[in-house]
Amino acid sequence: MKEQIDINRLPQHVAIIMDGNGRWAKQHGAERTMGHQHGIQPVRDVSEAAAELGIKYLTLYAFSTENWNRPAEEVNMLMHLLVDTIEKETPTLNKNNIRLLTIGDTDRLPLAVHEKFERCIEQTSANTGLNLVLALSYSSRSEITQAMQDIARMATYGGVRVEDINEDFVSSCLQTKNIPDPDLLIRTSGELRLSNFLLWQMAYTELYFTNICWPDFDKQEFYKAIIDYQHRERRFGKTSEQVTK
Numbered sequence: 237m238k239e240q241i242d243i244n245r246l247p248q249h250v251a252i253i254m255d256g257n258g259r260w261a262k263q264h265g266a267e268r269t270m271g272h273q274h275g276i277q278p279v280r281d282v283s284e285a286a287a288e289l290g291i292k293y294l295t296l297y298a299f300s301t302e303n304w305n306r307p308a309e310e311v312n313m314l315m316h317l318l319v320d321t322i323e324k325e326t327p328t329l330n331k332n333n334i335r336l337l338t339i340g341d342t343d344r345l346p347l348a349v350h351e352k353f354e355r356c357i358e359q360t361s362a363n364t365g366l367n368l369v370l371a372l373s374y375s376s377r378s379e380i381t382q383a384m385q386d387i388a389r390m391a392t393y394g395g396v397r398v399e400d401i402n403e404d405f406v407s408s409c410l411q412t413k414n415i416p417d418p419d420l421l422i423r424t425s426g427e428l429r430l431s432n433f434l435l436w437q438m439a440y441t442e443l444y445f446t447n448i449c450w451p452d453f454d455k456q457e458f459y460k461a462i463i464d465y466q467h468r469e470r471r472f473g474k475t476s477e478q479v480t481k
């Protein structure tokens with residue numbers, strides 16, 4: 237399937253909502269936490285596939301602000317899983333020239349988790365291949381609200397004029413300020429929602445939904461999504477004739 241991908245028309249940024257771990261576990265007669273554990277291999281596979289193809293940004297929705305409301309046991313387990321994985325995988329990230337970044341309210345993470353992420357971010361900061369962005373304790377509305385507060389402060393005390401506040405200015409106040417908008421969003425497990433993920437940034441993103449639960453997602457499924465994306469015509473509000481000229 238990989239050979240069907242046009243390497244000259246790759247999405248620059250792919251975002252993924254990794255959904256269906258709980259349902260996968262239920263289908264296999266296991267605890268929900270088992271589903272999360274089986275969600276690690278697809279993270280490895282997709283990161284490797286994206287790096288090999290030459291995709292520049294891959295953003296994974298690993299933990300939403302709303303996920304804090306899950307049972308404490310599941311939240312704890314997810315935090316341990318994140319830390320263990322990041323600690324174990326840092327050498328592989330370096331081997332594959334992958335730079336780790338995070339977005340979200342990471343101050344809310346347990347201190348040990350926060351520190352390990354900071355360390356991995358620092359240790360991979362010189363890598364120049366794929367940028368792997370993990371959304372942790374992330375909520376798009378809260379990111380936008382934070383940006384509004386910053387802009388109001390700049391307008392009140394920082395000499396920013398109302399006429400200067402345009403779309404680029406707003407984008408530059410978001411946590412994704414140095415990251416291009418996603419070209420493609422993949423959501424697994426058959427749910428057809430954005431779930432408070434990169435709402436501003438996904439104004440023109442192509443959406444791809446698959447019924448496959450995240451633990452069963454693999455490189456072939458990732459290639460399938462890229463091929464589907466390459467058959468889309470991205471018009472950004474223009475006519476078909478305008479964009480194909």
Ligand code: FPP
Binds near residue numbers: 258275297300303318
């Ligand atoms: C959604 O499935 C999945 C999550 C809330 C967690 C995803 C996190 C991982 C796969 C670990 C990622 C690790 C790294 C290092 C990036 P769900 O539990 O909502 O499934 P359900 O909808 O079937 O209940």
